[in-house]
């Protein structure tokens with residue numbers, strides 16, 4: 001793999017993701033479009049934090065872009081994080097997971113994506129990116145032992 005981009009920007013990639021929980025403690029999961037990296041895998045909606053942007057602000061922006069709903073920074077709570085190992089070829093990722101129970105609007109997936117509400121005990125059966133496996137386990141513990 002061409003890793004010259006790492007020399008230009010060696011920083012860790014910061015990604016924020018949201019566990020949107022309904023009143024039954026089901027969580028909204030999103031399936032990535034097939035034509036993107038990690039296509040077809042189920043993930044927490046979210047995305048990359050942009051330069052000079054705070055994580056909670058990035059989450060509000062990404063959730064509006066991806067699901068067409070509004071959330072407020074004051075309603076998101078950090079839950080846990082996961083980090084990939086540096087391998088010298090791809091930029092390491094730190095993935096911050098937040099929870100939120102309040103939103104305005106009806107979630108609609110982006111073209112090519114899909115969404116679904118899942119009991120947290122069912123998350124283990126979904127095909128997910130590797131970093132999401134420990135996040136899903138932590139979320140399940142959280143909703144069962146708040």
Ligand SMILES: Nc1nc2c([nH]c(=O)n2[C@H]2C[C@H](O)[C@@H](COP(=O)(O)OP(=O)(O)OP(=O)(O)O)O2)c(=O)[nH]1
Nearest residue numbers: 015016017038043044045046047048095129131132
């Ligand atoms: N949103 C999200 N990204 C995740 C999760 N797990 C995981 O490994 N990732 C990775 C996939 C991508 O490498 C990166 C997020 O990239 P993205 O493509 O979703 O971000 P973005 O919306 O800002 O994308 P872009 O089109 O602006 O490039 O984090 C997850 O649960 N949610």
